[in-house]
Amino acid sequence: xxxxxxxxxxxxxxxxxxxxxxxxxxxxxxxxxxxxxxxxxxxxxxxxxxxxxxxxxxxxxxxxxxxxxxxxxxxxxxxxxxxxxxxxxxxxxxxxxxxxxxxxxxxxxxxxxxxxxxxxxxxx
Numbered sequence: 416x417x418x419x420x421x422x423x424x425x426x427x428x429x430x431x432x433x434x435x436x437x438x439x440x441x442x443x444x445x446x447x448x449x450x451x452x453x454x455x456x457x458x459x460x461x462x463x464x465x466x467x468x469x470x471x472x473x474x475x476x477x478x479x480x481x482x483x484x485x486x487x488x489x490x491x492x493x494x495x496x497x498x499x500x501x502x503x504x505x506x507x508x509x510x511x512x513x514x515x516x517x518x519x520x521x522x523x524x525x526x527x528x529x530x531x532x533x534x535x536x537x538x539x
Contacts, residue, residue, distance in 0.1 A: 477538070479535070479537070479538055482535050483535065483536065486527075486530050486535060486536075489526070490523060490526075490527065493519075493523045494523075496519070497516070497519070497520075500512070500516055
């Protein structure tokens with residue numbers, strides 16, 4: 416590799432070096448700044464705005480919450496894929512693009528209907 420190639424990639428190498436430095440700092444700084452010393456039983460209790468907690472901080476959530484969140488993310492990601500099509504839609508000609516977008520929306524709608532029919536949206 417000659418000097419001109421390295422000179423052309425100086426910004427990439429600089430950003431890579433800065434990224435490595437920040438990554439190492441993010442791993443090393445917590446070990447340096449962590450408070451050392453004895454931890455009493457009060458430091459391990461759940462703190463809730465100064466109110467004495469009635470029970471422990473661990474609660475088991477229903478699987479429906481996680482399933483609902485995953486379905487939301489899946490539909491959201493699919494909707495995000497529609498944004499570039501909407502931006503360049505005026506430059507495209509013909510019915511092929513319209514049909515492709517409608518097929519895409521129909522597949523997403525079928526996934527939502529299937530989830531609804533199987534009871535994924537109920538909190539029971």
